[in-house]
Amino acid sequence: MVDYLVVGLGLAGVSFCHTLEKENRSFVVFNDSSQRSSWVAGGIYNPLVLKRFKAAWHAEQQYQLLKPFYHSIEEKLGKDIDHPTPVLRRLASAEEQNMWFEAADKPRLSPFINPELYDYQNPSIDSPFGYGKVMGTGRIDTKLLVESYEAYLMKSGRLVRESLDPLRLEHKNDTVVYGSYKARRIVFCTGFGLSENPFFNYLPLTGTKGELLTIKAPNLQEKHIIKSTAFLIPIGGELYRVGATYKWKDKTNTPTAEARDELQVQLDKFLKCPYEVVDHIAGIRPTVTDRRPLVGCHPAYDNFYVLNGFGSRGVMIAPYASGYLFNYIENGQALPEEMDIRRFDQKFTQSALN
């Protein structure tokens, strides 16, 4: 008998498990490889929405938690997963330069925005209007994080490398039973896989496919993350990630020639040095119709929980939403309405009637 069964070990599962460990709760994790979002993510954390020059949802609160959270995981695993790296927003016109100055004047944005145009040139990047520099940004190596966490749980016998079939769950009194496993509660951290879960498939998880390239560009020698028509992310040596695409119809993890072409067209708009594509990966972001996380308790099963809907900002949202879910379950603290799945209770009632 453990306190929790956790299903899924992407950013949501890792963050919830780390929270459980800090709070001395026992758990077992089931994880398969049906979803890849956290494995393929660019891993950028950045409090701003750089397309629209505004702050991301609850960015300040999330940002406060981010560093201590990932640094305590780094200590536990003995791995370097946080790579603080400035993000340079390539400005495309004089109008965008003005928008940058206006953004720097806004009190919510000013802690993260360097108000001056950033005096910097890389001969391999075309940037006639210069850059705006975002502060406090970086990259979490999400692949290393999830793989190391998996190995860490494996060692202590807390990982089952299997799909959990929700239809085989038994709900007895205050206990959830799955084969020989018994727990007081179950938390589904299954990313886009939640859409196939009969208990939670009433939730409007849409899923957005994203693809990323890895390029080798020996002459580029760029240390910043560049945000232009695509993100260019240095990952060490002569390698860079380039991404990402957004597609709503295809729900497979298979890379496509179409996305590769699209990314190369975007990259060629600003990259002026030769490069070679050495890798190409894809995953489904767990996106929600109202762009807010899905956190909370099932309307009919009081020990079935969900932690999901992190969309394209899993790195920043995961520690924040995990903490809220834990305090909701264990300490009776209310969830912010915006992320509480109770906002979709009507959809549950409708699906139960059909």
Ligand SMILES: Cc1cc2nc3c(=O)[nH]c(=O)nc-3n(C[C@H](O)[C@H](O)[C@H](O)COP(=O)(O)OP(=O)(O)OC[C@H]3O[C@@H](n4cnc5c(N)ncnc54)[C@H](O)[C@@H]3O)c2cc1C
């Ligand atoms: C191309 C791309 C680029 C991205 N870039 C960024 C970025 O730069 N910054 C950022 O913050 N976010 C980024 N994201 C978004 C980020 O990856 C997601 O928000 C986050 O990874 C979601 O994590 P998750 O744990 O909810 O889901 P997942 O990572 O999908 O993990 C779910 C896990 O549950 C497992 N699972 C599912 N069903 C079952 C079952 N029945 N039994 C057992 N296991 C199951 C899956 O196999 C998987 O291991 C990007 C996403 C993509 C696709």
